Every structure is written in C-alpha cells, then in structure tokens.
Amino acid sequence: MTELKSGPTLAVCMIVRNEERVLERCLDGLDGIYDELCIVDTGSTDKTVEIAKRYTDKVQVFHECNDELGNIIDFSAARNRALEMTQADWVLQIDADEVIRQGKELIRTHITREDTDRIAMIIRNGCADNDVLSGRLFRRSNAQGYKSAIHEYLEFDGRAELDNRLMIENLPNKEGKETGSERNIRLCLNQLEEKPKDSRTWYYLGSEYLIKHDFAQAAECFKNAKLHDNYKQGKYHVRYYLAVSLFHCHDWPGAVDAANEAVDIDDRYAESYCLLGDVFFTLEILDKAKLAYEQAMNCSPPSDALLGTKPWAYQEHPENQLKKIADLCDA
Known part of the structure; x- marks a missing residue:
C-alpha cells in the first residue's frame, strides 16, 4: 500500500474487468505516487477484484454500465463512478493494461502547481505512429464528468498544458476476452x-x-x-x-x-x-x-x-x- 504524501492529494481512478493477467503490473508501477486508489470493476469473473483488494479498500463492483448480457455499453458511466469515489485534489486516470512508461517522478510535482489544472501526456499504443495526447492528470474540482459511451472524454473547465516527458503505454492482454x-x-x-x-x-x-x-x-x-x-x-x-x-x-x-x-x-x-x-x-x-x-x-x-x-x-x-x-x- 502506498504511503500517504503531504500537500495536495492524488487519487488514481481505474475501471477494470477480467484483468488478472495485467493488474498487478499496473498497480506495482504506480507505487509511491498516489494517496488513494479507486477501482471500479464492471463484472470480472476472474481474480481481478481479489487482486485489487490487496492494494486498496476502495473497490466497487458496478454493473449499471452493462447490458442485459453483461457486456459493457457505457464506459463513461463506469469512469464517473470511479471519479465519484474520491475527494482527492487531483486524479490520474489509467487502465489496468497500461503502465507509466516514463515521467512517473514528475507527477507529484505537477499536482503542486497553481498555474495549471490539467496535464496532457503521451499515450502510446504499440508504436510512436499510434501516439495520442490525453489529459489523464487533472484537478478534480474542475472535472465535469465523462461523456460518450465509447471513446469517452472528460468535460473539463480549466487551464491545460502538455508534458511530453510523461508517457503511459498500453500493453493489452486480450486472451479469452472480446478484442x-x-x-x-x-x-x-x-x-x-x-x-x-x-x-x-x-x-x-x-x-x-x-x-x-x-x-x-x-x-x-x-x-x-x-x-x-x-x-x-x-x-x-x-x-x-x-x-x-x-x-x-x-x-x-x-x-x-x-x-x-x-x-x-x-x-x-x-x-x-x-x-x-x-x-x-x-x-x-x-x-x-x-x-x-x-x-x-x-x-x-x-x-x-x-x-x-x-x-x-x-x-x-x-x-x-x-x-x-x-x-x-x-x-
């Protein structure tokens, strides 16, 4: 469990489902940067929830984002539930099949800043050709909630800037899952x-x-x-x-x-x-x-x-x- 820090607080907010193969890799890589870990599980049938509870007591099972067959149909609903679980000053959004590839040591510095409310970073999907920028680190009080059932985005009111020294890499394992x-x-x-x-x-x-x-x-x-x-x-x-x-x-x-x-x-x-x-x-x-x-x-x-x-x-x-x-x- 990560030791709490002084100063502004940071929550890591995640949504997960059947991620037992990759969840520990992600959470171990986050050690030392967050004050609070909030995880929403949307219907795992493997050991994902059990693994998550080793790292935090803030784990919720949430099925309202699924259809009658249990398939997820609204990612923004799950994201918003995770966001509702915290009162931290800042939030880092990351998925179980992602890792912080570079710039981890900069995150705590960014959340002490008064001149910005959101930090965009590089999200790498396989190779540099597929890089996108995403404001995954943000001041919670400026967040107005996630929108769109798929490729959800955060409605946000505040100042933003890019730090391309920060990179999150997607390393999925879809074995036995819908691609x-x-x-x-x-x-x-x-x-x-x-x-x-x-x-x-x-x-x-x-x-x-x-x-x-x-x-x-x-x-x-x-x-x-x-x-x-x-x-x-x-x-x-x-x-x-x-x-x-x-x-x-x-x-x-x-x-x-x-x-x-x-x-x-x-x-x-x-x-x-x-x-x-x-x-x-x-x-x-x-x-x-x-x-x-x-x-x-x-x-x-x-x-x-x-x-x-x-x-x-x-x-x-x-x-x-x-x-x-x-x-x-x-x-």
Missing part, C-alpha cells in the same frame, strides 16, 4: 443508433475499420463524419483519414480532394502533404509529388495534436521519396 476492436465497433454502432449524426463516433468507427484494413467501410464512416462535421477537434483528422482510406481504395481524385481539404483546415501537419505526394508519385506525376514532399519537409509536429501525429511523415518518408524522385529524374 478491443470488436468491442469498439459494437459500441460505436450502438451509439450511432441513438446519435446517427455524431461525427466523433463516425470518426472512431472509421478508425477501427482502418485498423482492420476494411478501407471501403472506413471511407464511408469518414464521409459520414465529414458530412455532419460536428467533431471540432477531429476536423483535420476526419479528412486526412478519409484521404488515406480513399488512397487504399485507389480513388485518386477523392484522396487528393480530401487531403487538400485537410491542408486547408490545418497546414501544419506533414501527413496530408505526404498523402498528396504518395498519390502523385503513384500516378507518376513527379513534379506535383516533389512539391508535396517538399511541403511536408517544412512541417513540424503540432504541439497541440491531440489525435496524434505520424513520426515518419516528418522528414523520414518525404526525404526518402524525394531521393527516389531524384533518382528517377537522373535515370
């Missing part, structure tokens, strides 16, 4: 039955199909996200990933149009220029490909890119492609 992709597609489809014009849900559904390489289905989802266009944070990414999906469907004009729309929304990202370059390179329109890759070379990853950037798009890919173009022109 994350299957679950996410199921929940997105459920949510779209209630909110068919929700661009955010269409975006995340498209992202799941993109991972599965179902590019035609992904493109339709991103088209719907763009049609309703009410996901403010995702306006650029909706169009970029639509361009990616159409590229893989060999719809060259559609890919170019979507990529250009992404550039018009935010020209700081190299990804859309790389996509344009890849289309023109594939079509052997080398002058346009060269221009697009050169524009990508002039970009740096935006510091506020909450939905992530692709490291290869900044220098590596456009540089390699420009060398190929130079070799073809010299041949």
Whole structure:
C-alpha cells in the first residue's frame, strides 16, 4: 500500500474487468505516487477484484454500465463512478493494461502547481505512429464528468498544458476476452443508433475499420463524419483519414480532394502533404509529388495534436521519396 504524501492529494481512478493477467503490473508501477486508489470493476469473473483488494479498500463492483448480457455499453458511466469515489485534489486516470512508461517522478510535482489544472501526456499504443495526447492528470474540482459511451472524454473547465516527458503505454492482454476492436465497433454502432449524426463516433468507427484494413467501410464512416462535421477537434483528422482510406481504395481524385481539404483546415501537419505526394508519385506525376514532399519537409509536429501525429511523415518518408524522385529524374 502506498504511503500517504503531504500537500495536495492524488487519487488514481481505474475501471477494470477480467484483468488478472495485467493488474498487478499496473498497480506495482504506480507505487509511491498516489494517496488513494479507486477501482471500479464492471463484472470480472476472474481474480481481478481479489487482486485489487490487496492494494486498496476502495473497490466497487458496478454493473449499471452493462447490458442485459453483461457486456459493457457505457464506459463513461463506469469512469464517473470511479471519479465519484474520491475527494482527492487531483486524479490520474489509467487502465489496468497500461503502465507509466516514463515521467512517473514528475507527477507529484505537477499536482503542486497553481498555474495549471490539467496535464496532457503521451499515450502510446504499440508504436510512436499510434501516439495520442490525453489529459489523464487533472484537478478534480474542475472535472465535469465523462461523456460518450465509447471513446469517452472528460468535460473539463480549466487551464491545460502538455508534458511530453510523461508517457503511459498500453500493453493489452486480450486472451479469452472480446478484442478491443470488436468491442469498439459494437459500441460505436450502438451509439450511432441513438446519435446517427455524431461525427466523433463516425470518426472512431472509421478508425477501427482502418485498423482492420476494411478501407471501403472506413471511407464511408469518414464521409459520414465529414458530412455532419460536428467533431471540432477531429476536423483535420476526419479528412486526412478519409484521404488515406480513399488512397487504399485507389480513388485518386477523392484522396487528393480530401487531403487538400485537410491542408486547408490545418497546414501544419506533414501527413496530408505526404498523402498528396504518395498519390502523385503513384500516378507518376513527379513534379506535383516533389512539391508535396517538399511541403511536408517544412512541417513540424503540432504541439497541440491531440489525435496524434505520424513520426515518419516528418522528414523520414518525404526525404526518402524525394531521393527516389531524384533518382528517377537522373535515370
């Protein structure tokens, strides 16, 4: 059990289900940083609850977020229950299959600050290409609760900043469980039955199909996200990933149009220029490909890119492609 600290208090809030293979790894990695550990179990049938109770007496079993078959249908309800269990000054949100990969020693320093209310950090899912930023460390009094049944987000009123020295890494073990992709597609489809014009849900559904390489289905989802266009944070990414999906469907004009729309929304990202370059390179329109890759070379990853950037798009890919173009022109 973690020894209590002086000064502002920190609670770790978690939701879990059937995580006996990974829970101890996560909790052992958190030792020394929290004052309170609050765990909500949404219906484990293994030893998850037993393991959790070795670390804290604040463990609740909560089934109201599940359907009649016991499948989770509302992640925000479970998150909010965990948040209600604490009166700590600050909260760190982490999942059982995650670990603090770097920056653990900075967390206690951040919660003593008066000039910010939320700290965004890197969330790594497999590799740097899949990195996203998420405000997982936040002042509890400014939190207004989690929203959305799937890909839940915290409504928050306060000052936020990024500390990219902090990283949480996702290391899942889905043996004997519904895969994350299957679950996410199921929940997105459920949510779209209630909110068919929700661009955010269409975006995340498209992202799941993109991972599965179902590019035609992904493109339709991103088209719907763009049609309703009410996901403010995702306006650029909706169009970029639509361009990616159409590229893989060999719809060259559609890919170019979507990529250009992404550039018009935010020209700081190299990804859309790389996509344009890849289309023109594939079509052997080398002058346009060269221009697009050169524009990508002039970009740096935006510091506020909450939905992530692709490291290869900044220098590596456009540089390699420009060398190929130079070799073809010299041949």
